[in-house]
Amino acid sequence: MIAALSATLVSLSAAAQRDDLPPVSYPILAETARDAKGFVPGGWKLEIQDTGDLDGDGLPDLAFAVHQRDPSNIVPNGPLCGDTLDTNPRILAVALAQRGGGYRLATQNHSLVPRRDNACAEDGFDSEGVIGGGMDVMRGTLRVRLGRFMSAGGWSMGSITYTFRWQQGALRLIGYDYTNVQRNNGEMKTLSINYVTRRVKIGAGSVGDGDVKTRWSTVPVRPLLTIDEIGDGLEFDPNGLVGSL
Template sequence: MRWGWLLGSAFVLAAPSAWAELRIPAVRYPGLPAQAASAEGFVPAGWRLESQVADDLNGDGRPDLVLVLRQQDPANVIRNDDGLGENPLDTNPRMLAVAFARDGGGYALVLQNHSLIPRHDIPTIDDMLEEGGVSVQRGALRVTLHFWANAGSWSMGNTTYTFRWQNGRFELIGFDSDSVMRNSGASESLSINYSTGKVKRTVGNMQDDKETVTWEKLPSPRRWTLDEVADGSAFDPLQAR
């Protein structure tokens, strides 16, 4: 069960007992080629290229590739006969890949990750990756996850992870989340700049548009990599170490 980042990372999604009856198949993730001439060359058998972005991520002036790959295994499409939530449920997982443009043409793989984008394995929660959820802005890789549940939680919102290629790896430089409780209108946002060590919290309510803003310092100087974030729906952005 995932613990959410919404409303101060405090909400817990109540799980109907029927969820336990859904048998989600295990996945063996294939290794991607070290080099390829195009985006299609990185797509393994049984997978498809769901989306791609071409932009410069390492500052050399050439467009690199950001790829979202999704498995296409019919065995991962699960029947949910409980009547609560999506049926059938497509649990086919995704991989996030980044390949840098090479001097002589083609691309070289620098990142293959299958944990940041959560697998869609709970029928009452929408697929967390919406169209356009993976992008590049001002040379930084951004991954936005959307949360909406039709049972188990009143909370809805978005969380964006921002990574920059530095020190030979993709480091987390920004975390931004916002959430609203659909029953009460209570809202909360959290914005963290890992480069400056500043944390901004905003609390309000949709009914009166009043907000309270507080600032604090990060509890730790640690710099997280994209792989270290792991499951993007469970990461604690303020963990001390």
Template sequence: MHMKWRANPAGWPSAHRHLLFAAWVLPFVPGLAPAQDIPEVSYPAVVEQAADAAGFVPEGWRLEQTSDGDLNGDGRDDLVLVLKMDAAANRIDNTALGPDVFDTNPRMLVAALAEDSGGYRRVLADHALIPRPYSPNLDDFLWEDEGGGVKVEEGALRVSLHMWASAGTWFTSNTSFTFRYRDGCFRLVGYDQWSRHRAGDVFTTVSANYLARRAWRAEGSISDEGEPERIWLRLKKQPLRCLEDVGDGLEFDPGLPSVES
């Protein structure tokens, strides 16, 4: 069991500039499982309509998490599901750092809107935003105790990814995306990230509001009292992107300028 510093985001919003995630995990660090050792998978189609959450689960998958809430403003509770593949072939024996058995089974994020006639209609099935496990040295990206998770809150879909490695990188982060259902898809309206290099005392935060086209970044010290100074930034005017266009949530570039514009 390893001891680790734990962020408390209650004092500051969770945010940071984009980090090149691929550079964090070095290919020759002992104990890291190389990507080529991960079995290939095929993602099944998810049915378009179902009477309940269980009806959207393809064969060979399991329902890991269910959240509900009104996503489209019609007064009915809709569904957001986290599905996880359940294949023995994706559970790998691990003789290096990390658990003895490394579970590489991927997840899918599914959302379905309540229908007038009953049941639900699928409007989202994505397997990119929540990264597939690729190294036994990494915490579960959706570990709720450490800031990860999927939930419906105030009519929005929020997906938070936790990043912590026991070897291979000193960087840790919590990254959150806020989506609202508009014009047929879940549009990215907010991005927040908090990160720290654990060898130092400095953390960085970034928060972007794509509706207001404003963002801020700040750097602070764990030992400082109070909130760090925020540098405000103006975002370029552009269409709000759909969740399916975001891709891997840990590789996403929020598009923040380096200076106020």
């Protein structure tokens, strides 16, 4: 019975996933602006912003995300997980503070937070989701968090957090943290990578069980990836470690 139910859920999830998303074109944001709202292009909405010194010059830099609001990107869906699916994309951006005031755009990225293509998968960047996502600036780094939760078609839930440092003219990945819990059996796995020290911490256990087994390893010496080299933040598998958990 359980096997049959699992097969049904997987089939339903596949039906809910879309491979025919409406095409979109991504605007180039303004080069300079007085505040975050000044970078928002027409037809887009400022979704989240935070400030903090990212480039070490003592000035509070700006990190923000904009979300397109195009009705044509809200597509029909059914019969599972809602009548419509909002596939509107996002752009993450960093603007560095200028001595005379205002900000200068330093980078923008539209691949780390992927467009939604499955109505049964929660919006991973939504701070109000079951596993809340979002972004913030903390201790000179930018952290981007993606939640993972399926209302149908999968038992796993968890989060992925990317930690970036502004270095050599780009946002470069210095930390990766992954958690996963199987809702059907409580199995829990975690992965934490510090790309500065090259240390990797892998944990395995069960929810509510204090006996978590931990093992350590290292990643090879390689140049730090930029945010644009990561691609889809939900699909990225650093050094194949997620797939081997």
